[in-house]
Amino acid sequence: MMKTKEIFISGVTGTTFMTLFSYLVSLADGENFSEPERLGQLTGRLIPKLDKQQSQALGWLGHYSVGLLFTLVYVELWHRGKLKPDLKTNLWLGGLSGLLAVAVWKTTFKMHPLPPFLNFKKYYLQLVPAHIVFAVFAGIGYHILQKTTSYATNN
Numbered sequence: 001m002m003k004t005k006e007i008f009i010s011g012v013t014g015t016t017f018m019t020l021f022s023y024l025v026s027l028a029d030g031e032n033f034s035e036p037e038r039l040g041q042l043t044g045r046l047i048p049k050l051d052k053q054q055s056q057a058l059g060w061l062g063h064y065s066v067g068l069l070f071t072l073v074y075v076e077l078w079h080r081g082k083l084k085p086d087l088k089t090n091l092w093l094g095g096l097s098g099l100l101a102v103a104v105w106k107t108t109f110k111m112h113p114l115p116p117f118l119n120f121k122k123y124y125l126q127l128v129p130a131h132i133v134f135a136v137f138a139g140i141g142y143h144i145l146q147k148t149t150s151y152a153t154n155n
Helices: 002-029 035-046 052-079 087-111 120-154
Strands: none
Touching (some): 002 035, 002 120, 035 052, 052 120
8 A cells, every 4th residue: 555655646746747847848948848738639639539628638647647657667666675766866767767758759759640740859858857857756755755654653
C-alpha cells in the first residue's frame, strides 16, 4: 500500500511540475510544447469520432499514466537501494528519462498517420530538461511523503 502511495504522490508531483515547465517554455518560445495537448491531438487524429474535449482528456490521462510508469521504475530503484532519491541522482535520472522520451516521441510521430506540424527539434530539446524537472520533483514528492509518514509514525 505504501509503495502505491509513493508512486502516486511522486508521479503526480513530477508530472505536474514537468507540465508546468513545458507550459512555461511554450509561453517563452511561442510554440506549444504541452505533452498532454500533443497526446490529445494525436489521439483525436487517430479517432476522429472523439470531440476535442474527449481527445484532450485522453491526452491528459495518457500523460499522467506515463508519468506514473516512469515513477514506478524510480520508486523500485529507490526501494531496492539501486539509486538514492537525492538531487544529483535525480538530475541524471531525469536526463536519461528525457532521452528515452525523445526516442519514444520520435517513434510516435514517425508512426502516426497524421503527425502534427511542429518544430520537432525544439520539441525534443525541451523534453530533456522537462524530464529533469519531472525526476527532481518526483524525488521531492517522494521525500515529502517519507518525512510526513515518518513524522506520523513517530507521533
